[in-house]
Structure formats: C-alpha cells, structure tokens
Amino acid sequence: MRQHLRLMVLCTLAVFAAGCTNSDKPTYTPDTAISGPDFARTGPTGGCTASIGDRVWFDVNCNGIQDKDEVGGPQNVTVRLYNCDTDGLVGTTSTDAGGFYSFTNVLEGRYKVCFELPEGFAWSPKGEGDSAGLNSDAGADGCTDCFVLECDKPTSTKDAGLCEKKGDEGCRFTGGGNDVYNDDEYTFGGQAGANTALQPQPAGEWEHNQHDGPSGSFAFHGGTHSAPDGTEIDLIECSDPDFCNPARPAPMHQLDFWGVGIFHSAKGLSGILAENVEVGESLHWFEVNVDDAGEPGRDKGESADCPPNGFGLHGDVALVDCDCTDFYRITIRATTDPDSPVIYMVQGYFDGGNFQIHPLTGFDLK
Numbered sequence: 403m404r405q406h407l408r409l410m411v412l413c414t415l416a417v418f419a420a421g422c423t424n425s426d427k428p429t430y431t432p433d434t435a436i437s438g439p440d441f442a443r444t445g446p447t448g449g450c451t452a453s454i455g456d457r458v459w460f461d462v463n464c465n466g467i468q469d470k471d472e473v474g475g476p477q478n479v480t481v482r483l484y485n486c487d488t489d490g491l492v493g494t495t496s497t498d499a500g501g502f503y504s505f506t507n508v509l510e511g512r513y514k515v516c517f518e519l520p521e522g523f524a525w526s527p528k529g530e531g532d533s534a535g536l537n538s539d540a541g542a543d544g545c546t547d548c549f550v551l552e553c554d555k556p557t558s559t560k561d562a563g564l565c566e567k568k569g570d571e572g573c574r575f576t577g578g579g580n581d582v583y584n585d586d587e588y589t590f591g592g593q594a595g596a597n598t599a600l601q602p603q604p605a606g607e608w609e610h611n612q613h614d615g616p617s618g619s620f621a622f623h624g625g626t627h628s629a630p631d632g633t634e635i636d637l638i639e640c641s642d643p644d645f646c647n648p649a650r651p652a653p654m655h656q657l658d659f660w661g662v663g664i665f666h667s668a669k670g671l672s673g674i675l676a677e678n679v680e681v682g683e684s685l686h687w688f689e690v691n692v693d694d695a696g697e698p699g700r701d702k703g704e705s706a707d708c709p710p711n712g713f714g715l716h717g718d719v720a721l722v723d724c725d726c727t728d729f730y731r732i733t734i735r736a737t738t739d740p741d742s743p744v745i746y747m748v749q750g751y752f753d754g755g756n757f758q759i760h761p762l763t764g765f766d767l768k
Contacts (some may be wrong), residue, residue: 450553456506461563466530475501526563579755586615625665656714
C-alpha cells in the first residue's frame with residue numbers, strides 16, 4: 403500500500419512538471435490551484451501576456467490622422483507581429499470588415515507590427531497629431547517602431563492609414579534652399595508640375611543661382627517668365643510611393659524634371675563654362691533631381707545611411723530614407739542635346755530650405 407501511494411505521489415509531481423504526456427509538446431492539465439483567471443493571464447508558458455491591435459483605415463484626406471468621418475477600413479489586410487529582440491515572426495492575422503485586427507495572449511516583450519500594403523494605396527504620414535490613438539504608426543516599410551508590451555497592459559493603438567493613389571498623372575512640387583558643393587555656393591528654387599507659371603511655360607519654372615566658388619557666379623533660368631522662348635520644363639517624373647513624417651501628402655518622394663534653360667548675369671566663369679556659354683544667348687539642357695525627405699527644423703543630418711547621390715530615379719537607392727534631409731542636384735550640359743558634355747553640376751543634402759512634393763490638383767490638370 404505504501405509503495406502504491408508513493409507511485410501516485412510521484413506521478414502527481416510529474417503531472418505538474420511535464421504534463422504527464424508522451425507527446426513532445428507539453429499538454430497542460432492544471433488543477434484548481436492554478437486554474438481560472440490567473441492561468442488564463444499567465445498562459446501555458448507561464449509568462450505574463452497582453453494583447454496588441456487596433457486597425458487599418460482609409461485616410462481619405464491623407465493627413466495621417468483618423469478623422470471622425472473616416473470610419474471605414476479594408477478587410478483582409480495581412481498583419482504580422484515580430485519580436486524586436488529576435489527578429490522572429492510571432493504571428494500573422496488579417497483585418498476584419500471594419501479594418502480591425504488583434505493579437506491576443508502575447509508574452510510581454512519588445513515587438514513591432516508590420517502591415518501589408520494593399521495595391522493602389524500608399525502609407526499615410528506617420529506620427530501626425532498629438533494623439534497616439536488617432537495617428538498612423540506605419541513607416542515607409544509598413545512597420546511600426548519597436549514598442550514594449552507590458553504584463554496585463556494591452557496595446558491598442560497600433561494603426562496604419564491608407565492614402566489612395568490618384569492614378570499616374572504625376573505630381574508637383576515647390577521649394578528651394580541653399581548649400582555648398584566643392585566650394586561652390588549656390589541657391590535654388592521654383593516649382594515644377596504646377597500650372598501656375600506664366601505662359602508659354604505652364605509646366606513650371608526653376609532658377610539656380612551660383613554665387614561664389616570655382617565655377618564663378620551666374621543665374622540659370624529654366625521655364626521662368628523672364629527667360630526667352632525655347633526655355634522650358636519638358637518632362638516631370640516621380641518615383642517611390644511613400645511618405646515621410648511629417649511631410650504633406652505626396653504620391654512620390656523623388657522627383658526629376660528636365661528641359662532647356664539659359665544663363666544670365668554670369669562673371670568669372672570656370673574654363674568649361676566660359677567655353678560653352680554665351681550669356682543670354684546659348685540654350686542648355688538641364689536636369690533637376692530632388693528628394694523630399696523631411697521638413698525644416700528637424701534635427702536631422704547626413705548620415706552613413708544617406709547615399710552620396712541621393713535617392714530615386716537617378717540616385718543610388720530607390721526608396722528615400724526619412725532620416726535624411728532633403729536632397730538637390732542640378733546638371734547643366736553644353737548644348738540642348740541631353741547627351742552633350744556636363745559643364746556644371748552641384749548636389750547635396752542641403753541645410754537651408756525645404757521641398758514639398760504634392761499630388762497634382764485639379765487646377766494643375768487643366
């Protein structure tokens with residue numbers, strides 16, 4: 403009898419230690435000592451859990467904030483949860499008919515939520531407004547920043563806004579700034595794609611001023627009302643369907659435009675410029691490449707992750723890095739032939755100034 407009781411006690415201890423099963427995966431059969439709410443809270447692994455969730459929503463005005471009238475959300479958007487310490491996939495779910503999703507019984511730790519971008523949409527601006535529950539948390543890669551999930555403290559504010567693309571009609575931008583490249587000091591500014599430039603150059607206007615340095619000094623105009631006929635902005639192309647916090651709604655964050663321009667008020671030109679430029683007379687093919695990577699006043703600067711030649715169509719990297727500042731490059735060639743030799747080029751992540759790329763407006767499309 404004693405031996406029989408001893409075997410029962412050993413088996414009972416084994417139940418608590420390993421579930422008393424022959425399976426490789428433990429099976430938990432708790433008694434009243436650890437059942438009920440406490441067991442549901444701690445879960446089968448014994449660690450404390452909480453839930454993660456909220457929604458994906460249609461950001462109609464693309465402002466990055468869940469406005470009162472933006473109540474709809476897309477169904478069946480894939481949502482993935484990753485552990486930030488191990489980079490491992492924790493779980494996958496999808497949104498319901500209202501755009502809501504949830505991960506339950508998640509162990510406390512560091513996580514990020516990644517959303518799969520539906521076709522025809524771009525992510526809304528990240529981190530807009532003052533409310534964590536009403537802004538969009540998805541970055542350019544569709545993932546939130548890593549966050550800490552604490553025991554018994556649900557995280558229910560991980561949202562993603564979707565801004566509908568308005569077709570392939572293009573985009574417009576305004577802006578300008580100043581910088582130094584290889585001791586050439588210059589300023590620049592204008593607009594492209596905006597239907598506000600005076601005729602006969604309705605596609606925009608651009609002015610680049612070289613102030614001091616090895617290249618001398620000059621003003622270069624392309625498509626401005628002060629430039630003669632024959633100067634114009636011919637073509638505008640955009641790339642990268644993304645947003646940068648807190649930039650305004652923009653379907654693309656790299657923009658390239660080119661056309662024909664003319665030199666004004668030049669003096670002390672470098673040798674190659676002096677050989678090819680007749681001030682106020684000769685026409686020259688030019689191209690401008692810009693990256694709208696952020697706003698002025700933010701504590702950002704060029705880093706190891708910012709490619710020397712910028713992003714986009716003619717840059718080194720396809721997707722703009724929102725931790726970089728805005729980038730500008732202008733290339734001017736010897737004649738109106740886009741394959742003629744380059745006679746002037748400056749570029750860089752400029753410190754003073756700002757670019758703003760926007761979707762085309764109805765007025766622009768007229």
